[in-house]
Amino acid sequence: MTFEKNILCIGAGYVGGPTMAMIAHKCPHYRVTVVDVNPERIAAWNSAQLPIFEPGLDAVVGKVRGRNLFFSTDIEAGIRDNDIIFVSVNTPTKSFGLGAGMTADLQYWEKTARQILAFSHSPKIVIEKSTLPVKTALAMERILNCREDGICFDVLSNPEFLAEGSALSDLEEPDRILIGSRETDRGLRARATLADIYANWVPRERIITSNIWSSELSKLVSNAFLAQRISSINAISALCEKAEADITEVARAVGMDSRIGPKFLNASVGFGGSCFKKDILNLVYLCRHYGLDEVAAYWESVVTINRFQQERFIETMLGAMFNTLAGKKICLWGFAFKANTGDTRESPAIFIARRLLEEQAELVVSDPKALLNARADLAGVDGSVRYVEDATLAAEGCHAVALLTEWDCYRHLDFERIFGSMVQPAFLFDGRNILDHGRLYEMGFNVYPVGKPPLVHF
Numbered sequence: 001m002t003f004e005k006n007i008l009c010i011g012a013g014y015v016g017g018p019t020m021a022m023i024a025h026k027c028p029h030y031r032v033t034v035v036d037v038n039p040e041r042i043a044a045w046n047s048a049q050l051p052i053f054e055p056g057l058d059a060v061v062g063k064v065r066g067r068n069l070f071f072s073t074d075i076e077a078g079i080r081d082n083d084i085i086f087v088s089v090n091t092p093t094k095s096f097g098l099g100a101g102m103t104a105d106l107q108y109w110e111k112t113a114r115q116i117l118a119f120s121h122s123p124k125i126v127i128e129k130s131t132l133p134v135k136t137a138l139a140m141e142r143i144l145n146c147r148e149d150g151i152c153f154d155v156l157s158n159p160e161f162l163a164e165g166s167a168l169s170d171l172e173e174p175d176r177i178l179i180g181s182r183e184t185d186r187g188l189r190a191r192a193t194l195a196d197i198y199a200n201w202v203p204r205e206r207i208i209t210s211n212i213w214s215s216e217l218s219k220l221v222s223n224a225f226l227a228q229r230i231s232s233i234n235a236i237s238a239l240c241e242k243a244e245a246d247i248t249e250v251a252r253a254v255g256m257d258s259r260i261g262p263k264f265l266n267a268s269v270g271f272g273g274s275c276f277k278k279d280i281l282n283l284v285y286l287c288r289h290y291g292l293d294e295v296a297a298y299w300e301s302v303v304t305i306n307r308f309q310q311e312r313f314i315e316t317m318l319g320a321m322f323n324t325l326a327g328k329k330i331c332l333w334g335f336a337f338k339a340n341t342g343d344t345r346e347s348p349a350i351f352i353a354r355r356l357l358e359e360q361a362e363l364v365v366s367d368p369k370a371l372l373n374a375r376a377d378l379a380g381v382d383g384s385v386r387y388v389e390d391a392t393l394a395a396e397g398c399h400a401v402a403l404l405t406e407w408d409c410y411r412h413l414d415f416e417r418i419f420g421s422m423v424q425p426a427f428l429f430d431g432r433n434i435l436d437h438g439r440l441y442e443m444g445f446n447v448y449p450v451g452k453p454p455l456v457h458f
């Protein structure tokens with residue numbers, strides 16, 4: 001069978017896998033191949049146990065894999081045989097040298113560019129899907145356009161805005177698709193080719209275009225704004241706890257202003273995930289690089305407040321539990337950085353677990369999807385940690401439960417039974433404000449929400 005277009009994605013991670021599955025699903029007339037350097041990841045994509053959990057992903061992959069979606073480790077053949085190449089490799093925070101702890105580590109990205117250069121026998125459109133510092137496309141162009149045989153490459157920026165946990169619906173009905181290109185004839189033609197791919201299922205008015213630097217920057221700014229909202233409401237939650245106000249009531253009143261809107265106003269233990277902190281620090285680094293120290297300091301405070309919120313959570317636990325956690329059993333409900341994913345990268349649970357272990361608490365970690373990753377995150381950390389998938393069993397014999405991920409299943413537990421199985425007085429710290437605090441208090445729990453007065457039995 002011949003396909004209208006042959007599309008490659010380099011990087012089979014949380015973005016590459018679901019994004020390409022959606023293109024293959026919506027465009028049966030295109031052949032889509034996803035390659036990765038990690039053979040285990042590719043083997044998992046080709047098996048019944050996909051390497052990542054996303055609601056609805058199994059069904060979509062099941063439909064298209066082997067039909068027009070293929071996973072492979074043959075990067076050379078992938079580059080040779082495809083004309084449109086998405087690059088979705090990881091761009092973590094650099095951990096060494098200049099910019100360590102701040103800027104993006106671009107080694108995977110550059111390696112990919114050099115592979116594209118080496119293995120191409122025909123012109124290609126190369127699409128930045130990874131999140132990158134502004135002006136990365138310039139470096140990409142300089143690497144790619146140094147061929148002597150006249151083969152040309154067009155570099156586009158097409159940042160991905162999906163959110164883990166709702167990736168499939170975000171991909172199916174995106175708020176917008178952003179495509180940045182050079183504003184030359186070639187650049188505009190490449191831009192139109194990519195827009196046509198998305199137009200198979202996304203309404204044209206949602207496919208927006210811009211110059212390439214605006215596109216690169218928009219992704220960093222988008223994540224910075226989202227994280228800023230979380231830090232803003234979390235900062236106010238600290239004030240609510242001092243002033244006997246209730247953060248849910250404040251958020252409702254504030255969010256009903258149509259200029260502000262109600263979303264992303266839930267106080268919590270803070271944001272996690274592989275992107276928010278990394279992308280803000282990247283933005284901060286860029287601002288400093290351009291001498292904009294005040295702008296850098298403004299955005300850096302979003303990360304500072306996030307860590308403050310997590311430390312505050314520990315202080316609340318310590319204060320409530322008579323200033324000692326040593327030898328006490330604490331159950332963590334949730335380890336994933338948010339609900340509906342098994343991803344634990346930068347999860348607040350990692351920081352909180354480590355801090356509780358420093359206090360010599362004994363931990364029981366529970367999560368419906370993230371226990372494998374939790375084990376890896378806490379491997380080698382001193383202290384006692386058990387892993388129990390069932391939330392009710394996990395809480396048995398514990399002095400306290402700390403709810404850290406807003407999994408829906410935690411709303412529907414048999415709390416009477418849980419209360420009866422715990423050491424008394426039993427403490428419940430709701431780090432996501434999703435439980436019915438009044439009811440739990442009536443059952444006998446001492447309840448500590450975020451940004452609200454605690455409900456304590458004396």
Ligand SMILES: NC(=O)c1ccc[n+]([C@@H]2O[C@H](COP(=O)([O-])OP(=O)(O)OC[C@H]3O[C@@H](n4cnc5c(N)ncnc54)[C@H](O)[C@@H]3O)[C@@H](O)[C@H]2O)c1
Pocket residue numbers: 010011012013014015016035036037038041075088089090091108109111112129130131132160161162163164274275
């Ligand atoms: N995870 C998200 O929710 C999300 C959302 C939007 C954007 N992003 C951005 O997308 C990019 C990818 O994120 P992710 O979460 O999918 O990362 P990931 O770590 O899950 O996946 C990246 C994959 O790239 C592979 N890889 C690295 N170098 C390679 C090479 N030279 N050749 C082939 N494969 C290579 C890795 O083995 C890995 O499987 C990042 O820049 C991230 O900031 C992520």
